[in-house]
Amino acid sequence: MAYNTIIEDGIDILVVGAGLGGTGAAWEARFWGQKKKIVIAEKANIDRSGAVAQGLYAINCYMGTRWGENNPEDHVRYARIDLMGLVREDLLFDMARHVDSTVHQFEEWGLPIMKDPKTGRYLREGRWQIMIHGESYKPIVAEAAKISADKVFNRICVTHLLMDESKPNRVAGAVGFNVRTGNYHVFKSKTVICGAGGASNIFKPRSTGEGAGRTWYAPWSSASAYGLMINCGAKMTQMENRIVLARFKDGYGPVGAYFLHLKTYTQNGLGEEYESRWFPELQKMVGKEYLDPEVSHLTHRPIPTCLRNHALISELAAGRGPIHMVTMQAFQDPHLEEVGWENFLGMTVGQAVLWAATDVNPKNENPELTTSEPYVMGSHATCSGAWCSGPEDVSPPDYFWGYNRMTTVEGLFGAGDAVGGTPHAFSSGSFTEGRLAAKAACKYIDDGKAEGIVVSGEQIERRRKEIYKPLEHHTVYRNAVVAGSVNPHYINPQQGLDRLQKLMDEYCGGYTVGYMTNEKLLNICLKKLKIMEEDLESLAAKDIHELLRAWELKHRHRAAECVTQHTLFRKETRWPGYYYRGDAMKVDDANWHVLTVSRRDPQTGEYTMEKAPCYHLVSSGE
Amino acid sequence: MPTFVYMTRCDGCGHCVDICPSDIMHIDPTYRRAYNIEPNMCWECYSCVKACPQHAIDVRGYADFAPLGHSVRVDRDERKGTIAWRIKFRDGTEKNFLSPITTKPWGTAIPKLADVPAPSNEMRAGQLLYNEPKYIRLDEGGLRTLKDAGLELKKGVYY
Secondary structure (H helix, E strand, O other), X not given: OOOOXXXXXXXXXXXXXXXXXXXXXXXXXXXXXXXXXXXXXXXXXXXXOOOOOOOEEEEOOOOOHHHOOOOHHHHHHHHHHHOOOOOOHHHHHHHHHHHHHHHHHHHHHOOOEOEOOOOOOEOEOOOOOEEEEEOOHHHHHHHHHHHHOXXXXXXXXXXXXXXOOOOOOEEEEEXXXXXXXXXXXXXXXXXXXXXXXXXXXXXXXXXXXXXXXXXXXXXXXXXXXXXXXXXXXXXXXXOOOOEOOXXXXXXXXXXXXXXXXXXXXXXXXXXOOOHHHHHHHHHHHHOOOOOOHHHHHHHOOOOOHHHHHHHHHHHHHOOOOOEEEEOOOHHHXXXXXXXXXXXXXXXXHHHHHHHHHOOOOXXXXXXXXXXXXXXXXXXXXXXXXXXXXXXXXXXXXXXOOOOOOEOOOEOEEEOHHHEOOOOOOHHHHHHHHHHHHHHHHHHHHHOOOOOOOOXXXXXXXXXHHHHHHHHHHHHHHHHHOOOOOOEOOEEOHHHHHHHHHHHHHHHOOOXXXXXXXXXXXHHHHHHHHHHHHHHXXXXXXXXXXXXXXXXXXXXXXXXXXXXXXXXXHOOXXXXXXXXXXXXXXXXXXXXXXXXXXXXXXXXXXXXXXXXXXXXXXXXXXX | OOXXXXXXXXXOOOHHXXXXXXXXXXXXXXXXXXEEOOHHHOOOOOHHHXXXXXXXXXXXXXXXXXXXXXXXXXXXXXXXXXXXXXXXXXXOOEEEEEEEOOOOOOOOOOOOOOOOOOOOHHXXXXXXOOOOOHHHHXXXXXXOOHXXXXXXXXXXXXX
């Protein structure tokens, strides 16, 4: 294999993964480090990469403090109740107090934000959401990142982070390969901001065959944020908090604008309202503190997303499906009908295709809703990610170790899906987190924390061998069989992905088992994942494209293992509707009103689990 | 709806290969034209469809749940700053939509932060980001603190 080694040296800020978090980091880093070397390594093309590649029709996190609409602490309280009490309120408050400045910049850069013709304010879809024509959201923020960065390396699959050999637990850059040329790329950097993505496709998708790509979260969100950070020993938090989405069936088209702006609502197959009938029983399970429909009705406190999922799942299991979204009334209004369609075209074109294919006109019939397979990510109504420091003026000592958004690995920062404990950041909040991480990373360098980093040739060579191993394995063993994909010496990435999805689905609470798991099942899951890890050493890639899939699979596998460890650790059912611990079917605030934190020892592969205290915003002196 | 490429329209320019977030649009070595090498990793994001100068790329709904006989076509015009969609149902119904994609000419509205005045040491030591506090509320208001909000962070079980 004649692949070249290309070394990019002397980097100050390396941004790994340039979705909304990464572009925010690259953009802002230039302000705080005008003479610093800022480099982006992106798996695809920065103009259309990450979860927002397709565009968005709404910005789901905007306070509107300029019009007195909300204060940052209001958003914290919203995220807290939606996630059943467990979030990082310091990080959330910090994100929320900065996010409006991000959105105002976007508007200045050309992002079309819709306005309320009466008030002149941004057009609200809901309390936190504003409506945009966001087809080019990603190209616009990419332009900002490109203006700030010294170099953008597109099509680099980053496989590992480099570690300093002079000081333990300090990051030193990253390595990966170019998915076009196959060349080996080494980035030596004083800091790394991980803006890589969360995880689709670690649980078996509901779609089959060709449709497997129609996941809710992008199929290229390959858990690299977690794979990279767990593997270098960063602590992770709330990895058990996977998310299940109630969406339009098969296409996973978004429902936010439908519920909030179009005022559509759901009913069961008999045309009945069904949510409230499940609430009394559910209240016994989670407690009145988390579910009180009367209070919700009076105060507009939202009913947690997972609990609404629970009602939908239970109603289907009771045999009163399908669940319908009642669109027929709203769609009689031509303006609302247009919004309904443009909403899909702006961010989930596949749902429009499906309705066209099946002649679904929501004006004449109510489309079906269902729940998705689980996803692991950190910026929607869920908060898996790295355990990061908060800002010094907000965070208590338990949550603060010097630099905002820095993980427990020195010099390694996170943004977007990579940061744990910050749900409901969405696109604007992820970009804002990138900006916060960039400022802190510059300060870390200016404080002299990145001096004397050593990366040996041995480390670089070791990673090189590891990266190309699946290609070599294929070359060595492909001729052991006549032809075809069945080979006793290896599995290919698709076969490995199928195995991962099946075992996660059946043992860790996927959709085919009604999102149910328990201690015994989770232990079996871990055992199977361990054996799978051995088989991943026999992964074969027939070309560079398959090598990309091989490394995506390895990242997904590591994330799945961490998810399983966390799910096993938390002995309660905190989020009914996301998953159930059959052996502990209650919210247990006495023992589990805590954040779960894990660390995988990179040398031994052993996990250490701990409970971290949960801090809440309360009135001073309370 | 995975993408596919019309043989007679594709000239093998590779724009789709360059843009695909999933790395699944490749050039066929025999025909020297693009095709989707891995439909089950296609998110139907339309990035390649929008990027194709020949309008050679289209989508056919996922075979496992979408019947044949539909189309969703798009024309993204960077110069005009618009995107036009045409949806054709299986039963022949048509719907057309037109939306803006930007309000500014490309490459003109984003400042170069390398050239703006450098932040002061006070700003470096504090919590403000670029353009803050001005851009937070677009008035004289500052960055919100816990003290402003009359709040503190307390360990324990609070709702």
